[in-house]
Amino acid sequence: MREMEPLAERLRPRSLDEVLGQPHLTGPKGLLRRMLEAKRLSSMVLFGPPGTGKTTLAQILAEGVGKPFLRLSAVEAGVKEVRAVVERARREGGLVLFLDEVHRFNRTQQDALLPHLESGLLTLIGATAENPAFELTPALRSRLRFFPLRPLSEEDLLALLKKALTDPRGLPGTSFEEEALRLLAQAAGGDARFALNTLELAASLGRVDASSVKEALGAERFAMDREGDQFYDLVSALHKSLRGNHVDASLYYLARLLKAGADPLYLARRLIRVAVEDVGLADPLALRLAVAAKEAYEALGSPEGELALVEATVYLALAPKSNSLYTAWKKAEEAAGAHPHAPVPLNLRNAPTGLQRALGHGKGYAYYHEDKEGSFAQRYLPEGVEDLLLFEATGEGWEERVRERLKALRERFRRS
Known part of the structure; x- marks a missing residue:
């Protein structure tokens, strides 16, 4: 009976106007709203934290374009279930497949979807709380649009x-x-x-x-x-204590979060972020240890696995710090945004066909291992951004060595 359903299910929004917290997607200029208005639904992945409306949006979109809606969980479904969905889609003239936890599909399962997405028989709406770029194959990613959902304010x-x-x-x-x-x-x-x-x-x-x-x-x-104290305040305090090299504060905030019931895997992912964002190349082993701590917790669970998070926390707090990778990537994104169509130099282009070779693709490319001097003398950056400098190493930890090599390499490029 309807009244026996959980409150969250009874109040599930029935239109985009009822959806809260995602105006970038559902507002007047939101892409999802424009899809519904055009009655043209693309295959997509909705990714974001739990409870932000991924399933709700999938149902609203399917109803809005008048297509049958079928829900599967990638945790339980396999190639056999995909084939059954395809047969049903053929009988009904197409359908919308909502695939929860889509990142859990392996390569074979993902490949089974490709021809049916290509033909338009299936419209896939995947949902995940993980970053889909890490788990989905390039072939599947190329057929999808990605829409991030935000935690509700x-x-x-x-x-x-x-x-x-x-x-x-x-x-x-x-x-x-x-x-x-x-x-x-x-x-x-x-x-x-x-x-x-x-x-x-x-x-x-x-x-x-x-x-x-x-x-x-x-x-x-x-x-x-x-x-x-709110959850995100405590997480912020943990991250900033690690960044600031205060090992005691780092352990204190980690203990508070674990004692308060925070998801240890969420905290493990935060430690990995610190390893790449704040330690970086100042200590390249930090990333390996942080990833190992997450894997150790997954193998052991609580409470034994929590000690792996403690080890990573102490290591990260004491490690030398550098945000050179983070800074360089931000600069690279800005440069790519400012010059999105700058042509790749001909010598660096791929040349698998005779026509491409005739057009000069790959001509003059110097293979470093056979022609070091020529390799330094050739062009790497497109015309208009030849002098782009993005990465700058700090003097922290191992990056002192990186800085010296970077200086020598840039001097060699300059002379050539």
Whole structure:
């Protein structure tokens, strides 16, 4: 029965106008809205944190273009299930396949989708909380558009909770305190599903006040909000303590987060980010250790695996620091945006066909291992950006050696 469904399901938006928190996609100029208005739906991946509306948007899009909607989980489905979907699509003249946890499909499973996306028989809407670029094959990525979803703001969640207490589909007539709703909106961390389901539990305790919300959140979840500290504040404090070389503060914030029920794998991913963003080439082993800590936790679980996160935290806090990679990449993105169509020098172009060779592709390319002097004398950057300098090494740790080599290489290019 409808009333037995969870509150989050009963209040699931039925149109783009009801979707909160994603105006870049659903607003007047949002790409998803423009797709619906044109009745032309492209295959895509919706990626973002839990509770941001990935499934909801997929259903709205399918209904908006008048196509049958089928939902599968990549955790459970395989090539056999994909074939069954294809047969159904042939019978029905096409359908929208919503594939949750799409990043879990292996290469063979992804390849099974390709011809049917190419023909238009299937329109794929994948959903994932991970970065899809790391797991999806280039062939599948080339057939998809990628749309990031953002965590809902505290104000969006507050509006959603108030709607839940007045909408006939929700909990109309429930007594509530404004501050209790704000407390829940803060604790939900941008997750609409968690906020609504916690509200329903709090309402079942009699009325929605600070006491019932805290009880519904649970002691471990609410521990992150004692004394006004929010989850992302604690994560920020951990990251900045690591960056600032304060090992004791780093361990303290890690302990608070774990004790408060934070996802250890989320924290492991944050440690990997510190390794590449703040340690970088000052200590190249930091990335290897951070990745190993994540893998160790996945193998051991809690509480044993948490010690691997502790080891990575101490190592990262004590490691020399450099943001040269982060800075260079930002500059590279800006340069690529400013010169998106600068032609690749002919000597660097691929030349697999006779026509391309006749056009000069690959002509004059000097292979470094056979012609070092010629390699330094040839052009690498397009015309107009020949003097682009993006990477600058610092004097921290191993980057002192990198800086000396970089200086020597640039001098050699200059002379040539």
